[in-house]
Amino acid sequence: MRRSTSSAFFVYQHGAALLIFMLFIFLVATSWILGQSGGTSARNQLDKATATTMAQAKEALIGRAATDANRPGSLTCPDVSNDGVADGVAGNCTSFIGRFPWKTLDLPELLDGNGERLWYALSPGLRDNPAAQPINPQKALELTLDGTTNIAAIIFSPGPPLANQNSRPSNAVADYLDGSNNDGDNTYVSGPPSATFNDKALAITRDDIFRNVNKRVLAEIRGPDAPGGPSYGLRRYYNDFGNFPWADSNNDGIADVGTSSGNLPYNDLELKALPPLPSIHLAVSERLAATGQLPAT
Structure with missing residues (x-):
């Protein structure tokens, strides 16, 4: 009878130790996972x-x-x-x-x-x-x-x-x-x-740069829709002359009559403050130059 009680006690101790060990492993693993999660x-x-x-x-x-x-x-x-x-x-x-x-x-x-x-x-x-x-x-x-x-x-x-x-x-x-x-x-x-x-x-x-720059430059070419009248751009030219300019054929910034395709006549448009503009190509139809229909932007 004494031997049986001793054996049962040993089994109990062994089981308790195993549970404690497993609990320890669980706590260590949980701590590691939480640490990794916190670090991430x-x-x-x-x-x-x-x-x-x-x-x-x-x-x-x-x-x-x-x-x-x-x-x-x-x-x-x-x-x-x-x-x-x-x-x-x-x-x-x-x-x-x-x-x-x-x-x-x-x-x-x-x-x-x-x-x-x-x-x-x-x-x-x-x-x-x-x-x-x-x-x-x-x-x-x-x-x-x-x-x-x-x-x-x-x-x-x-x-x-x-x-x-x-x-x-x-x-x-x-x-x-x-x-x-x-x-x-x-x-x-x-x-x-x-x-x-x-x-x-x-x-x-x-492209990131010029996607926005192009919008600004085209807006400058078109000119402001100002209450007192535009001071530069295609709107100013049309306001003054009732039509749009011909293109510039020799890159002097002045429109050349009859030139339907060429450089932008930036001097006629009062756009001297924008150096890149002479390189912009302008295509003008005879109807546009004569009637002044302003294209949408």
């Missing part, structure tokens, strides 16, 4: 904040290109001194890669999810300088991202420093951007995060 959630929040900030920067650059007073489509230089101000003289950029010039663009300081300021690469062909002319939708641009050509600009989130980036804060590109993104050429890459790469890149394509 935190990373997702950081990535979301970064994506929002980069989208703001992209929108600001496109808006700046569309509203530039003298060279629609041009972009501001990068900031190489980390003060938020674009660095360059009359559009001759100190460098075509640097930090995002948030002060120049009248924005609040834009930080990625890790608290780092954004970086910015500019295609030299879109700098705000007369030497960059012509600036138009057909112009071949220098930057590439992952093999895609005709990139106007790239916005970067540098992310936290990698093992070999131990000199932050600094103004050195290599302390922030990784791999071939810091080698000084016009070829850039993106990719999944790793121990040696954690840049996030957002491209602004040529």
Whole structure:
């Protein structure tokens, strides 16, 4: 009888120990899963904040290109001194890669999810300088991202420093951007995060820029529908003469009678403030020139 009681007690102890061990394993596994879930959630929040900030920067650059007073489509230089101000003289950029010039663009300081300021690469062909002319939708641009050509600009989130980036804060590109993104050429890459790469890149394509610039330029050509009468554009010409101008055949900005297809007569339209306009082709039917039927935009 005593042996039977002892055996039962042993079985009870063994079962209790097994239950405790299983409970311990369950708690460890649950803790690990919750930790992983919490880490993923935190990373997702950081990535979301970064994506929002980069989208703001992209929108600001496109808006700046569309509203530039003298060279629609041009972009501001990068900031190489980390003060938020674009660095360059009359559009001759100190460098075509640097930090995002948030002060120049009248924005609040834009930080990625890790608290780092954004970086910015500019295609030299879109700098705000007369030497960059012509600036138009057909112009071949220098930057590439992952093999895609005709990139106007790239916005970067540098992310936290990698093992070999131990000199932050600094103004050195290599302390922030990784791999071939810091080698000084016009070829850039993106990719999944790793121990040696954690840049996030957002491209602004040529089409992104000129989709908005073209609307602005065409609106300038048409002219305002002002209560006191339009001061420039096709509307002003029609208001003054009762018809629309012929095209310009010799690129002097003056309409040439009988020329139904040619350059825009920008001088006749009082559009001297928009240098890209002489490259715009104008096709005018005889009926349009004679009757002044204004096409819809």
